[in-house]
Amino acid sequence: MIGAPMIGIDWGTSSARAYRLTPGGAVLERREAALGILNVPQGGFPDALRSLAGDWIAAGARRVLLAGMVGSRQGWQEAPYVSCPAGLDTLAGALVRVPFAEADVRLVAGVSAEDAAGVPEVMRGEEVQVLGVLAEAGPDALLCLPGSHAKWVRVERGQIAWFETSMTGETFAALRGHTILGRMMEGDAVPGAAFDAGVARAGDPGGLLHHLFGTRTLALFGRLAPADAASYLSGLLVGHEVAASLPSGGHVYLVGTGPLMALYARAIMLRGGTAMPGDADAAAHGLARIGERAAWT
Amino acid sequence: MIGAPMIGIDWGTSSARAYRLTPGGAVLERREAALGILNVPQGGFPDALRSLAGDWIAAGARRVLLAGMVGSRQGWQEAPYVSCPAGLDTLAGALVRVPFAEADVRLVAGVSAEDAAGVPEVMRGEEVQVLGVLAEAGPDALLCLPGSHAKWVRVERGQIAWFETSMTGETFAALRGHTILGRMMEGDAVPGAAFDAGVARAGDPGGLLHHLFGTRTLALFGRLAPADAASYLSGLLVGHEVAASLPSGGHVYLVGTGPLMALYARAIMLRGGTAMPGDADAAAHGLARIGERAAWT
Numbered sequence: 377m378i379g380a381p382m383i384g385i386d387w388g389t390s391s392a393r394a395y396r397l398t399p400g401g402a403v404l405e406r407r408e409a410a411l412g413i414l415n416v417p418q419g420g421f422p423d424a425l426r427s428l429a430g431d432w433i434a435a436g437a438r439r440v441l442l443a444g445m446v447g448s449r450q451g452w453q454e455a456p457y458v459s460c461p462a463g464l465d466t467l468a469g470a471l472v473r474v475p476f477a478e479a480d481v482r483l484v485a486g487v488s489a490e491d492a493a494g495v496p497e498v499m500r501g502e503e504v505q506v507l508g509v510l511a512e513a514g515p516d517a518l519l520c521l522p523g524s525h526a527k528w529v530r531v532e533r534g535q536i537a538w539f540e541t542s543m544t545g546e547t548f549a550a551l552r553g554h555t556i557l558g559r560m561m562e563g564d565a566v567p568g569a570a571f572d573a574g575v576a577r578a579g580d581p582g583g584l585l586h587h588l589f590g591t592r593t594l595a596l597f598g599r600l601a602p603a604d605a606a607s608y609l610s611g612l613l614v615g616h617e618v619a620a621s622l623p624s625g626g627h628v629y630l631v632g633t634g635p636l637m638a639l640y641a642r643a644i645m646l647r648g649g650t651a652m653p654g655d656a657d658a659a660a661h662g663l664a665r666i667g668e669r670a671a672w673t
Numbered sequence: 674m675i676g677a678p679m680i681g682i683d684w685g686t687s688s689a690r691a692y693r694l695t696p697g698g699a700v701l702e703r704r705e706a707a708l709g710i711l712n713v714p715q716g717g718f719p720d721a722l723r724s725l726a727g728d729w730i731a732a733g734a735r736r737v738l739l740a741g742m743v744g745s746r747q748g749w750q751e752a753p754y755v756s757c758p759a760g761l762d763t764l765a766g767a768l769v770r771v772p773f774a775e776a777d778v779r780l781v782a783g784v785s786a787e788d789a790a791g792v793p794e795v796m797r798g799e800e801v802q803v804l805g806v807l808a809e810a811g812p813d814a815l816l817c818l819p820g821s822h823a824k825w826v827r828v829e830r831g832q833i834a835w836f837e838t839s840m841t842g843e844t845f846a847a848l849r850g851h852t853i854l855g856r857m858m859e860g861d862a863v864p865g866a867a868f869d870a871g872v873a874r875a876g877d878p879g880g881l882l883h884h885l886f887g888t889r890t891l892a893l894f895g896r897l898a899p900a901d902a903a904s905y906l907s908g909l910l911v912g913h914e915v916a917a918s919l920p921s922g923g924h925v926y927l928v929g930t931g932p933l934m935a936l937y938a939r940a941i942m943l944r945g946g947t948a949m950p951g952d953a954d955a956a957a958h959g960l961a962r963i964g965e966r967a968a969w970t
Binding site for chain 1: 794838841847850851852853874877878879886887910914916
């Protein structure tokens with residue numbers, strides 16, 4: 377089977393992104409489906425995999441690597457967390473095989489860490505993205521993965537050495553959808569003067585909970601338009617995250633896709649750092665690199 | 674009419690608290706109704722007042738003072754904001770009369786300020802509570818009013834000199850009700866070890882958005898029980914608020930009622946301050962003191 381295409385799936389909570397990959401990591405074909413683990417019934421993962429990639433398997437791709445929440449307690453089967461430092465060899469050596477007749481299917485383990493105060497940190501899925509960009513980002517890098525649970529990851533000698541998570545995206549959604557701040561907002565957060573003002577505000581004294589209230593009072597006094605309020609709130613939250621995770625500037629490799637990338641790049645720049653935009657196929661490349669090192673049957 | 678009882682109403686968004694008061698400020702009778710401004714139809718405020726206190730008016734109380742969101746754009750009529758510094762005489766001189774046949778009915782103005790960065794601050798209703806406790810708290814005091822939009826108020830020579838608001842309570846409700854953190858929570862926030870741990874955590878490096886995620890990971894690793902998670906989250910948020918508003922300890926006069934009072938007193942103590950519990954009738958006493966100085970017809 378050496379040389380035959382491998383299948384990699386970045387399988388999260390709300391969607392699954394499947395890739396048919398060459399052994400060298402080139403993406404031959406890609407698919408995305410709303411088959412996130414919350415949409416798969418109990419016992420339904422084998423059929424979900426067939427629906428996602430059954431034709432690729434039938435055509436000869438008998439090695440399937442799954443990463444993300446599919447390896448959580450709510451997924452196909454729980455895969456353990458490996459502790460930092462964790463690199464390609466650690467993850468390739470910790471794959472968990474799941475029963476599936478037509479192919480060798482394995483789950484990538486999550487990665488855990490502890491922050492300076494001993495509070496645990498976890499990731500599932502982001503580790504393949506991080507390892508997927510190291511060819512570009514280099515073996516010693518600071519990476520940021522924006523999102524609902526945004527992650528900042530320190531890579532040292534090609535290993536995930538340390539990371540921390542901020543609930544920035546999920547907090548934005550909860551504040552916008554379920555507090556008085558959302559009532560005055562029209563449209564989405566976009567780069568521009570209002571976002572920049574929120575980032576600048578994050579550097580003022582008073583703390584985030586106080587700064588949030590300013591979104592309301594600035595609107596009340598006509599100094600923040602409804603079309604700008606979401607951008608200002610996003611700037612506040614991303615600004616607080618960047619201030620905490622990048623206290624003295626530095627170079628950041630941004631991993632991900634979509635509108636958050638431009639917002640994070642801007643906030644990092646305003647806080648004195650520099651940001652390099654990321655590889656949109658980071659997960660596919662990381663899955664391929666782990667798959668190359670795995671002991672398949 | 675001098676010497677006749679006055680009516681004071683602390684009329685907020687979700688409820689109205691009405692007091693029949695002696696000129697000296699003693700509470701003769703009190704009522705609370707779910708007649709908050711969100712529950713009063715357009716043009717319905719005269720009838721709502723009759724329903725709240727029509728019998729008191731008919732019995733001779735012809736002076737009615739209203740404070741709170743009833744004076745907002747969404748209330749009976751919009752009353753202006755007076756700027757800090759604002760004391761009893763400022764507020765007594767800025768009352769706004771509203772049309773009502775059976776009595777002289779007036780709205781108390783809100784109070785506005787700017788924080789160090791020039792961002793506006795507003796209060797409506799809290800000013801009567803603050804002025805109501807000055808007999809106890811003294812003419813130079815730092816006050817804290819816990820709540821959805823918690824306020825810290827600096828009083829100097831009997832005047833509201835400066836204040837700032839934190840969206841602590843509303844953020845807690847949004848995070849609990851509409852993020853992954855709420856799924857693991859049972860019960861309410863109560864004083865105890867879990868609350869204390871959240872307050873201590875607020876002093877760690879990393880920022881609030883990072884600390885929030887620890888609520889999830891501590892639960893995931895079995896280090897935070899479902900019954901303790903709401904207390905821990907409350908400790909995080911109140912701890913961040915107190916750290917921002919009371920950076921170097923000091924004495925705080927707490928104004929309000931209910932379970933938040935004990936939580937704030939504990940957080941203030943853990944952050945090196947001292948807290949004095951407040952007067953439960955602060956609003957009634959403030960309304961009486963403003964009413965004493967007003968130029969009624």
